[in-house]
Amino acid sequence: MANVGHVALLLSLGLAAYASVATFLGAKQKLPELWKSGRHASWAVLAMTSIAVVALGYALLSHDFSIRYVAEHSNRDMPLFYTLTALWGGQAGSLLFWAWLLSLFSAIVLWQHRNDYPELMPLVASTLMAVESFFLIVLNFEANPFQQLSFLPADGQGLNPLLQNPGMVMHPPTLYAGFVGFTVPFAFAIAALASGRVGAGWIRLTRRWTLIAWLFLSLGILLGANWAYNELGWGGYWAWDPVENASFMPWLTGTAFLHSVMIQEHRGMLKVWNFILILLTFTLALFGTFLTRSGVIDSVHAFATSNIGTYFLAFIALVLLGTLALLYERWDDLKSDNTLDSMVSRESAFLLNNIVFVGAAFAVFCGTVYPVVSELVTGSKIVVGPPFFNRVEGPIFLVMVILMGVAPLLPWRRASREHLMRNFLVPLILSLVAGLLLTLLGTREVWAVVAFSVTFFVALTILIEYYRGTRAQIKRSGDNPVRALYTLVQKNRRRYGGYVIHLGVVLMAVGIVGSTFYRVESEATLAQGESMSVGNYLLQFDQFASYPTQNMQVHAATVTIYENGRYLGQVVPEKNLYIASSQPMTEVAIRTTAKEDLYVILAGWSNKGNNVTLKVFINPLVVWLWIGGAILILGTLVALWPDPREERVLARIRSRELAWETVR
Amino acid sequence: MIFSIAIALLLASVAIGFVALPLVRREEISGENSLAAINPALEELLFDREVTYAAIKDLEFDHTMGKLSQEDYQRLDHQYRARAVNILKELEEVEHVPTDEELDQWIEEAVRMVESGHTAAQGSGRGGGKSARQATPPSKKRITSSAQCPECGRPYGAGDRFCSACGGTLLPLCSACGGTSEHNARYCTQCGTELTIA
Known part of the structure; x- marks a missing residue:
């Protein structure tokens, strides 16, 4: 199997390199057969990388420990599911997965547009295959998953137990799908610049791809946060860990891109800016893979340390310089069609949104690379902790949320005073009242009051938008409200899907603010039968058990919970020792309600389990973070769902172009 | 060893065959597959047209939602429609079959x-x-002054009331002295010549 893998990877590289060159020459020399041959080569790359993936999967399942990757990331005791998912559990495997995903996406794009946009598509293919070639070079020469050991180990080392969790199984592939997905709009951007068709065409063609990439990236980040919360056992979901930041930075710039393309579509402005945003997003996605895989910054995620870092940095530099050179070349074609009419308009709000998002990404970037820079300059690593990020990002996020409430209500071009009064007065007054109520009810933290009032304001404006839209639709068609609402969303998926996403973000903000400001933490060592009280809860330690399972030794404490004297039930926090890696793993016991999570960790035990140390957190409103996340994903699906009208528009443009060709 | 060489040869030959197929067959390339230059100006115009249509619809929607005053709506709607007309005219020109x-x-x-x-x-x-x-x-109206549209900055000539590019309302331009006057002025405020209205 190792041989098959080796061959498939080498052939993939050859084919991808050929495809990149052939499609480029096909476009330059106007040779359709060369373009077609390059397209075939791209599809062959998918076939070859698929063979490599299957070969590695087979090697894992058949426990072929002569292959180094298999020996290092699996063992005989691992359940079938985790054995298979070890495919992306290590560095070489996950890079193979990256390359495979990119070849899949490329094949789909090239199939979709095999007969369209003959000036753009060859260049798109060329860019995609150039990126693919880079990954295949790394795979063939630096991180080959089929590298063989000189001896045959009896058993493997097993997968890192932290990764043996359903959430963690899905986290890397979704994140990678997001990273890889942004390669598609990037490739279109490069093709647009190279061919000189710098209008809104490339943006329209990649709108859905951008959304798909954004969907996967959001989902990946959410799954990661959820995994950290449920598995890492420190009571939180986000620690500004470098690798978390690595996925968050492209998300921020990608979100800015999603918004700013709308201005270009509507008003023909910000053309250069959109190219820069997609460039930033793509390079940050590469940077994210680099951070995760190079081990340059110590973090819980940086499992791998190797010199692929050099490859990545060189490639990132190449991408940045190349794109900027192209931009410079096309500078004269990139002038705006319009100017900003007024500081109070949807365009200017979008503009501000962009500045805020990119600013947030920049701050995260600084905090993430600071340890490396400080180590380079002073020789000692200075880590920038969560307090820095919370301080810097907190206010930025507040501005983001405010903008989210204000911007959708502003009209394009210019907002009049009466308009502002009519649209904002009611929500503004109501949110002030809400803030006042919160204060009267005993909320003392100023920022919490501000944050809750703002989220309330935003939720209100979104609901008003829905209400007004539905009312207008009823007036227009005379439908009943439910049908009118359906038609409204159906006809404006992008807009109302966007509002659903905003609503999701508002709920997430509620969860984040609640759990950041009102977290309660307590720790106690209890003898059997003793209890501790945290907030309104009373926790009583009943018994301790220790027993082996297939691949670990389980240590579990049974704890009975009372709230205000009322019996609620039992929870069982565990601490398990994985036999193969002799690594301990915390299994947190979480009791979730709409109001708060009770988060119980078994921190330790002594005296044969007669005494246990429990660490308990009360995390208010956390569940809204996950609910909001689910709504965000739902809204993205609404915005993303194929719109027959959009297809028709593109088909119409295409047929007119063809008609023009034939009559000429 | 022989097995892996065989596999390598097999995979390689299948891949190379697949890739070389279009080069060898050189089938008749139909219009759909041709790489002949599609007029980029045409594509740009077609996309522009769709964008403008969408903008007009959006305006109407914003208006019904109460985000735009009647006056603003009419002015903007007028501008976008003028732009759409311009695009259609240009399209006609580009697509014109001689x-x-x-x-x-x-x-x-x-x-x-x-x-x-x-x-x-x-x-x-x-x-x-x-x-x-x-x-x-193409025969173009002679531009007699450096007066520019306040909306988009495009130069215009005497007698023009609306901008040909964006549909914005223009100040009357005097054909004699090249100066601009107030809206609705009948005589040039600078030299007294009667203003022509096209």
């Missing part, structure tokens, strides 16, 4: 230009008609 007479005329003109020492009429076949057509500049 008649035989027109072609004859262009050829004559191109020949004249070549004879008089210009080399503009080079090119052959499909490109010929187009470059010949470029030899005849």
